[in-house]
Amino acid sequence: MIAFENAAYSYGGGELLSEISLRLAPGSFHFLTGPSGSGKSTFLKLCYGELLPTAGRVTLFDREVRGLNRDAVALTRRRIGVVHQDCQFLDHLPVASNVALPLLVSGRPTPSRDLADLLSWVGLGQLAGALPPSLSGGERQRAALARAVITGPDVILADEPTGNLDWEMSLRLLTLLVELNRMGKTILVATHDLNLIRQAKSQVSTRVLRISKRRIQLAGADL
């Protein structure tokens, strides 16, 4: 699915990530931890082609990302659902349209029933017609998750998806991610929330990666 071979990323003269070699296998569930500013978001952006490695290779679905043109990157992103930390939406369109956006831009049909089910699944059934600016932080996170999964992507990347959620809603969101993983989706979640990771490990087989000193390592057994 997604593979890094001795990849590095530098910005402004400094190296943020270096010597990264790993492979996200189909159907795997990974957590990515590390202190703030350690490069978790940068790593995720490398995973969906928003950033290009400054050294080494990043391969998305067996294609070297540096060799992809802009349209090819766009088409690749249709296979990757992304939940951003800041959850950006088209603020002038209702939640339902925003959630359906990935289907609409790819010209695929958007069955009303499926969309309604998905919104109910993330607890936003009553807010389909609301505009994003009126949503709370937690509601935005759930809308972003719904948007990320609506196309049935092969990979789901989430950057601090529970950052604005209470524990109950975090568990609910985790349950959604676990369900998606059981459906065969590859999941990578960047988070600070160790409780969330422990909860996930009790439900599904996960691997925890930690960014430390610009490198990514497998976390120890303390988690």
Next chain:
Amino acid sequence: MSEAFSEHFHDRIVPPSGAPAWLTSFTAGAMTFLAVFALALSLAADRLATRWADALDRTATIRISAPEDQMALQTKAVLALLKTTPGIASSRAMTPDETKALLEPWFGPDLPLTDLPLPQLVELTETAQGYDSEGLKQRLAAEAPGAVLDDHLRWRRPLAQAAGTLRVLGLTAIVLIGLAMAAMITLAASAALAANAQVIKVLRLVGATDSYIARAFTRRFTMRAGTGAAVGAVAGALGVFLLPAEDSAGGFLTGLGFTGAGWLLPLALIPLAALVAFAATRLAAFRTLKGLT
């Protein structure tokens, strides 16, 4: 929820409000309004040039100024001379009524012809080969001393050339208006793209290709320009319609206007403006998108 699946959804991806969108409508409207007048000017100049060119076409006039008792004699001599002049197809003496009609625009319909020493006019039409103008003048001087050849060319050719130049100027104005409109809409589209960086970022995130994003902006700006151009075209046509009629004043500027099916020409400016907006926005969109990740 059904709103999400509307077939017009793609038209709404770009936020509807904002100065760039309004500027596009206004620019297209104002430019089309001006283009209608430039078109009217060009067509009027075309009609004028055609009319003058037709009038010039192989005709000339001989003006006979002679004492009253010699007028008929000299006229007869001139007509006889013309019949034997190579290169002249036909000739005829103009009647007093025709002469009066020529003077009417300057002196009014109540001109007392009998009180004025009007010259006798003889109209001639030359053959395709033409006649020897200098030779004819010399023969006229010998046969009819009061006759003067006026071959029209001296004063009508520059006028026809001026009308032709006006026609070119009108068309040039339309082209310049189109280019100015393209430039302004390009600026407006670039501003809109810059102002909607978040929209583009979200669309890129969910897998929209550059052509999809460009199409969304192009569609919005083309529709805006088309609407503005429609208002401008109708207002311009109304303005031209309200100009004084040619016959009532007789001047060139009052002859500005369209005739018959020509009134449909301003409508042709609407798709033209939309086409200019389409090309300008598409160019601006792709150029801007190339600079984004």
